[in-house]
Amino acid sequence: LMTSLFNSSQEIVFVLHGLNVTQTNRHIYFVFILILYLFIIFMNLTLIFIIVLEKMLHDPMYLFICNLCINGIIGASSFYPKILYDFLFDSHLITYIGCMTQIFVIFLYVYCEFTNLSVMAYDRYVAICKPLHYHSMMTIRKAWTLLFLTWLLSWFVCSIGCVLLARLPLCGVDIDKLYCSSWAVVKLSCVDTTLNNLYGLILMISHFSQVILILISYVNIIKASLRSRVQRRKFMQTCLPHLITLVNFTISLLFDVIYSRFGSNTSLLALRNIMAVEFLVLPPLLNPITYGMNLSQIRNIVKEMFNRKVADLS
Template sequence: MMNSTNVSYFILSAYFDTGLFKYLCFMIVMSLYVLIVGSNLLLVVVICMNRSLHEPMYLFLCSLFVNELVGSSGLFPFLLVQILSDIHTVSAPLCFLQNFFLYCYGGVEYLNLAAMSYDRYLAICYPLQYNTRMTFNRITVLFAVTWLCPFLLCVVMTSLSSSLQLCGNIIDKVYCDNYSVVKLACYDTSVNNVYGLVSTSLIIFCPLILIFYTYMKILRVCFSGSKQTRQKAVSTCTPHLASLLNFSCGACFEISQSRFNMNNLPNTLRIVLSLYWLTCQPVFNPLLYGLNMSKIRIICKSLVFAKM
């Protein structure tokens, strides 16, 4: 155990020697990153450049794709450097910066999905009043809450973590994780733990409660409405629910690994589970929405075939 000190760097102990296979891992991760950036950036450009897509539903989707770019860029360049490196260390400032970006990504993702569920709730339950309810001011407030709340919460979280006196510098992950840093503290971390519980409740459970409420209302309308109403609800809500389930499973894997001892699992499996919430969602969402949203699919096809 180290004495109480201001740690200048952290050791990422989850990496293991793969020999020449590290170059194969590098190519796989690089290809995945290029796919994520290319697909999400394409959809952001398509939505921004086409006036027919300047509707609340597509604007929230654009926000979702921008967040995937932010989250993946906070992870993949770092992973690529670490894969090729023989010494898996990271400076303390860079570690806390990565914490900030990754936790912001998670918070924005949940709040964005909650805003999307609220939009679908108004469109399905109040179709005739949708335009008067989903006003420009309301959209602006939803965007502000979606992006500013996680930003402010993560600023406080990072400040609390970076001010801790640490008695160690070994993180059993392939990237920096705030909870892993807090566990290295020499003294009482009650403030960090209470703040973490409160911020987690605000970022995860409050959006989930809103999503659950809106879908209960949507289901009630579907069961009492026409066949056309049910078809509309299914076509617009299925991708959203699939995205929510995918991200929640990844977040559950990550929280379980951080809070409980998973040393009995193979190291490779633990690494895959810890990366799931940061890698699968940015791949999953563009494919899910790009294939299911007919307007986006038609415009993407026209762009691709126009250049051939």
Template sequence: MGNVSVITMFTLSGFNGTANLRLTVLALTLLCYFVIWLVNVTIIMTIIINRNLHEPMYILLCNLCINGLYGTSGFYPKFIGDLLSGSYVISYAGCLLQGFVLHSSACADFSFLVLMAYDRYVAICRPLIYHALMTTQRVCIFVFFGWFVPFYMLFMGTITTVNPRLCGSHIPKIYCVNLLISNLACSASIAKTIIPAFNYTFYFCHFLFVIWSYVCLIKMCLRSEESRSKFMQTCLPHLVSLIVVVACLLFDLLYMRFGSKQLSQNVQNFMAIVFVLIPPIVNPLMYGFKLRQIRIRIQKCICSKKSDF
């Protein structure tokens, strides 16, 4: 127990390999963060301003884009600040907060993609009762739980992470992850095993629901040309977004548990930031280009701006 101490600051040792590339990484990071804000705010404002887009699918899409901005705010400002200052440390409270924001955002991403899958299932497989099921009140309830459930589950997970007695202060990443904080604890805790296991199981059930809904959708599309057209227009971008989010999260999760230490630090860093880089850009771009109503309204807005000049 001689190595046990009260830790107040963590060192993000993932930055060790970025010293020689700091300016290049900073420029690319600023560009990526600007693009993320541009594409997500464009989709959000387009949906908010146009009353014709105040429908369940677009409301859920708007929340998905808001969540993209929320999640990236937990990483990019701190990362940019670290690159500018050259000081790669974070307080215990700041580390817990960053881990909470990143994890809750990832879970909320999954929640809204599942709700969008349910919306598409009802629209295509149960079109006659769609408006009876997807009422404004029910959509508001869906949105509330889409935010509340991930926040509550990750809050409980973060509480179990809090431990003043740690046996280390180095986090081998460029941002904080609750799992890595737990690994620094000197003693094991049942709660630290049960709660993450429950969370993983809960969201794995989400994934199974999405698979079931798409099996039903594909069956329906094989019967009807109209259903096939709806699937290509609205379900295809959702399916691509879902695959991107699941792949990025699994990529990061499996790497944290089974990643090879033989990889260079720069490769490890890239693997670590995939889920805060690709989904926040791909999701709004995919929907912006594929969904006709959003694409038309964005084009009209751009054309009106050009005509003003």
């Protein structure tokens, strides 16, 4: 009976069970989350516009940072608008199409983030370990090609994941999370989900391999950096923000994956929510701040723009 009830995707409306706040607190949370979302959009857009408008920043490294900010906006926008709507209208529902769209965008954000960080690691490896060959090995054209392949690969991988998810007939509509996630929907399936679990494992191995490759490249970068003061300065300015971004994103995602699979439903709701949304909240917030603060070229341009505005106002 349940299978026949939920095997038509048009009839399904999922119930999200992550929210449990009072009427008064709801509006406080709404204002706080709205300010946070607008701040994330502002910070990422500021960095994007600075890189696009300043010709001296039209280097491969800055293009990859720009892409990281674009992806950050996509990741934040996969979560914030829906949670804001839920707080404002006290809604805990999401349609099947809405749920699948949210899963696809989150998938895309995660895969693109890891792939972009891998490409950035390659760029930094060439810049520090092979400085004389950097401009011939990492041209603007090659950077654009790598960015195109990053998005194409991410889109392809995420499309397969969503197709595998969409084929599952469902025996329930209750999602114990603030948003739709692949694993939460897989758990509602009435049939064998071995194929989905296998694909999830392949994705995890893929992400783990990317992290290992990045770390290997950084072992070589650190070795090369120890040889001279110039290389050490270059490492501190351009590689340290990248490492901070990688560690931040990997740990945040790992929290969610481990907790969603092995965490207890009886534990504190606030703790579950924090662990589930960390990878959607922290990286888009911290990435533009980390790069803006650490990269002297960006920092100097921001100071120059700010001083110009102050001078115009006075």
